[in-house]
Amino acid sequence: MLLMDKEPGFVPMRERGEPKDGAGKPAGKAPAIADAAETDRIAPETVGDITSKNAVIKVRGGNVHYGDTHALRNISLDVGRNEVVALIGPSGCGKSTFIRCLNRMNDTIESARVTGDFRLDGTDIYARDTDVVLLRARVGMVFQKPNPFPKSIYENVAYGPRIHGLASNRAELDDIVYGSLERAGLVNEVKDRLDEPGTGLSGGQQQRLCIARTIAVNPEVILMDEPCSALDPIATARIEDLIDELSQQYAIAIVTHSMQQAARVSNRTAYFHLGRLVEVGPTDKIFTNPSHKLTEDYVTGRFG
Amino acid sequence: MAMLTPAETRRRVDASLRRRYRSEWLFRLYGLVSVLLGVGFLLVLFATIIGNGYGAFRQVFIQLEVQFDPAVLDPEGTRQQDTLASADYSQLVKTSLRTLFPDAEDRTSRRELNALVSSGGAFNLQKMLLADPTLLGQTRDVWLPADDEVNVFVKGRGPAAGAGSGDEAQRLSDRQIAWIQTLESSGKLEQRFNTIFFTAGDSREPELAGIWGATKGSFFMLFVTLFLAFPLGVAAAIYLEEFASRNWLVDVIEVNINNLAAVPSIVFGLLGLAVFINFFGMPRSAPLVGGLVLTLMTLPVIIIASRAAIKSVPPSVREAALGVGASPMQMVFHHVLPLALPGMMTGAIIGMARALGESAPLLMIGMVAFVVEPPGGPMSPSTALPVQIYLWADSPERAFVERTSAAIMVLLAFLLVMNAAAVWLRSRFERRW
Numbered sequence: 001m002l003l004m005d006k007e008p009g010f011v012p013m014r015e016r017g018e019p020k021d022g023a024g025k026p027a028g029k030a031p032a033i034a035d036a037a038e039t040d041r042i043a044p045e046t047v048g049d050i051t052s053k054n055a056v057i058k059v060r061g062g063n064v065h066y067g068d069t070h071a072l073r074n075i076s077l078d079v080g081r082n083e084v085v086a087l088i089g090p091s092g093c094g095k096s097t098f099i100r101c102l103n104r105m106n107d108t109i110e111s112a113r114v115t116g117d118f119r120l121d122g123t124d125i126y127a128r129d130t131d132v133v134l135l136r137a138r139v140g141m142v143f144q145k146p147n148p149f150p151k152s153i154y155e156n157v158a159y160g161p162r163i164h165g166l167a168s169n170r171a172e173l174d175d176i177v178y179g180s181l182e183r184a185g186l187v188n189e190v191k192d193r194l195d196e197p198g199t200g201l202s203g204g205q206q207q208r209l210c211i212a213r214t215i216a217v218n219p220e221v222i223l224m225d226e227p228c229s230a231l232d233p234i235a236t237a238r239i240e241d242l243i244d245e246l247s248q249q250y251a252i253a254i255v256t257h258s259m260q261q262a263a264r265v266s267n268r269t270a271y272f273h274l275g276r277l278v279e280v281g282p283t284d285k286i287f288t289n290p291s292h293k294l295t296e297d298y299v300t301g302r303f304g
Numbered sequence: 305m306a307m308l309t310p311a312e313t314r315r316r317v318d319a320s321l322r323r324r325y326r327s328e329w330l331f332r333l334y335g336l337v338s339v340l341l342g343v344g345f346l347l348v349l350f351a352t353i354i355g356n357g358y359g360a361f362r363q364v365f366i367q368l369e370v371q372f373d374p375a376v377l378d379p380e381g382t383r384q385q386d387t388l389a390s391a392d393y394s395q396l397v398k399t400s401l402r403t404l405f406p407d408a409e410d411r412t413s414r415r416e417l418n419a420l421v422s423s424g425g426a427f428n429l430q431k432m433l434l435a436d437p438t439l440l441g442q443t444r445d446v447w448l449p450a451d452d453e454v455n456v457f458v459k460g461r462g463p464a465a466g467a468g469s470g471d472e473a474q475r476l477s478d479r480q481i482a483w484i485q486t487l488e489s490s491g492k493l494e495q496r497f498n499t500i501f502f503t504a505g506d507s508r509e510p511e512l513a514g515i516w517g518a519t520k521g522s523f524f525m526l527f528v529t530l531f532l533a534f535p536l537g538v539a540a541a542i543y544l545e546e547f548a549s550r551n552w553l554v555d556v557i558e559v560n561i562n563n564l565a566a567v568p569s570i571v572f573g574l575l576g577l578a579v580f581i582n583f584f585g586m587p588r589s590a591p592l593v594g595g596l597v598l599t600l601m602t603l604p605v606i607i608i609a610s611r612a613a614i615k616s617v618p619p620s621v622r623e624a625a626l627g628v629g630a631s632p633m634q635m636v637f638h639h640v641l642p643l644a645l646p647g648m649m650t651g652a653i654i655g656m657a658r659a660l661g662e663s664a665p666l667l668m669i670g671m672v673a674f675v676v677e678p679p680g681g682p683m684s685p686s687t688a689l690p691v692q693i694y695l696w697a698d699s700p701e702r703a704f705v706e707r708t709s710a711a712i713m714v715l716l717a718f719l720l721v722m723n724a725a726a727v728w729l730r731s732r733f734e735r736r737w
Contacts, residue, residue, distance in 0.1 A: 108626065133630070134629070136629035159630075163631075213628060214628065217628055
């Protein structure tokens with residue numbers, strides 16, 4: 001298993017040593033049954049319904065190149081309101097690359113080149129006049145490793161609303177902070193120590209703090225990049241409950257390596273393989289009755 | 305390949321173990337010896353400097369009964385400030401010495417007698433009288449600094465050494481030594497804390513020379529350097545690390561910054577001479593120009609240290625900030641900079657400490673001049689501490705030997721304080737994540 005590996009050709013932010021999700025292993029090819037050319041042959045286009053009734057995010061023909069590496073090949077997928085879409089697939093298949101396109105975090109990687117039509121509520125994410133700061137306020141992100149700011153718990157949550165000017169006074173800001181912590185299920189654990197550093201919490205609490213920080217900005221979409229991969233099963237269960245609750249309000253795209261987690265939290269599941277979106281469908285169908293051979297091999301544990 | 309038996313494996317590991325332990329023991333020994341050698345040399349250095357220099361913190365004073373004689377100071381009785389200021393106060397000292405030792409009758413012995421008291425004694429008397437004109441006509445007991453040779457004699461003579469022994473005695477005549485002993489036995493000669501050393505500017509007379517002028521010059525220079533080099537260096541580092549795109553121009557700039565850090569400092573002095581003094585017409589010997597030159601010298605050091613500090617901030621913090629919608633500048637100023645600041649400040653202080661100890665570029669821009677008056681501002685002529693040390697080390701008077709070492713002690717004390725501040729800042733502001 002190469003669960004922690006990077007997408008092929010992933011270039012860390014400006015050669016800043018450790019790439020974004022920590023593992024220092026070289027980009028490995030999954031021991032897949034198909035190489036890229038074969039994937040092109042046997043999975044030339046996505047099987048299943050890529051559309052969503054209440055689509056917030058609409059992607060058509062999305063391609064990403066990292067230098068010479070073609071990391072995402074012609075992806076089309078919708079993410080709808082009140083919907084959790086799980087992105088699964090072996091390491092290096094482009095899941096993380098895909099969600100990082102949706103809030104333009106790939107902009108920080110100099111060699112990354114994104115083409116295709118990415119839309120948030122009808123507006124082009126990659127249009128020249130799209131403001132990245134506003135985009136990231138509307139599309140929040142939770143990262144693989146909990147990364148609270150080295151500031152107090154209160155400041156962690158208050159930071160986003162403050163820079164975006166969401167609160168006009170201290171009382172409103174307090175409301176946002178308490179509300180966000182409450183929805184992240186953290187308020188009872190931290191309400192007496194809001195001025196202690198966020199980095200002093202346990203891993204699971206830190207990740208919920210990061211979720212509180214994200215929802216404090218009141219986004220429309222939340223992207224989660226393997227949010228539980230650094231957590232123990234109990235913390236994972238809490239986060240999964242939280243995702244369930246959040247899906248009442250937000251569109252959520254979650255990358256996960258745990259098929260059980262995908263099955264538990266998501267409404268739809270998308271299976272990626274070597275940069276291609278092989279199959280999309282309702283989660284129970286993907287796990288019980290997948291249409292494509294590659295999907296079946298993966299979800300039944302034949303490789304990956 | 306044949307499998308080794310467990311016993312054979314154990315035997316081979318055992319044999320290699322002994323070799324490994326021996327080489328580890330040897331390596332530790334080398335390390336220990338090097339550390340001890342280093343510490344030993346440092347101790348020798350400190351012992352020499354302190355041994356040579358501690359004497360400079362004491363100064364020999366002679367008590368004289370001085371009559372502020374109106375006939376000498378103000379023969380026409382005008383009581384004008386000008387007349388009093390330009391009067392011949394050394395005459396008062398001479399008269400007072402002669403009443404103390406009436407046995408000095410011929411010219412030679414009188415000159416020898418007068419040589420006991422520093423020529424600066426007259427200035428003390430002048431200052432006293434100008435501060436309080438009612439002293440005119442009165443008689444006061446005044447402690448005046450002794451001449452540098454008297455200093456060397458009194459401090460250098462061990463308790464057991466008698467008059468006329470050793471080469472100390474050759475500088476003073478037997479008569480002078482007898483007078484000194486008379487003064488000592490009557491309690492009119494004593495050693496006191498040397499305030500002159502810390503409050504005066506340079507002087508040709510060792511007993512009147514101090515480091516205050518050089519210290520002030522050094523401080524003015526460091527202020528100029530700090531206020532130019534730190535903001536410029538940090539801004540350059542932030543731009544290069546966070547905003548500049550990778551292209552050949554940035555690569556060229558990076559390579560050149562690294563090269564500049566290795567350029568000999570005297571080259572910066574030549575540059576300062578050509579640009580600041582010859583081209584821009586700034587004054588010679590001014591701490592402002594010195595500060596500018598040291599800024600050029602320190603800038604690469606600060607840029608390199610600041611970039612290392614910025615690089616050490618984990619990328620996850622940047623992603624977190626960008627992820628909630630911080631603009632790149634907000635990311636830098638709210639998150640990256642606070643985390644990188646301790647490292648930046650440490651680098652800046654180390655750079656400043658290097659600038660404080662630098663003398664070669666200052667020689668080029670004329671800060672090696674003989675400056676008596678402590679500078680009033682960054683534009684007035686001045687020297688710096690390391691240059692003052694160089695000047696004194698070059699002087700022929702023996703009394704400058706201990707002053708040179710004392711000035712080195714002061715410089716080292718400043719450097720220690722700065723390095724301690726760097727350590728303190730790092731431990732105080734370093735945050736963990």
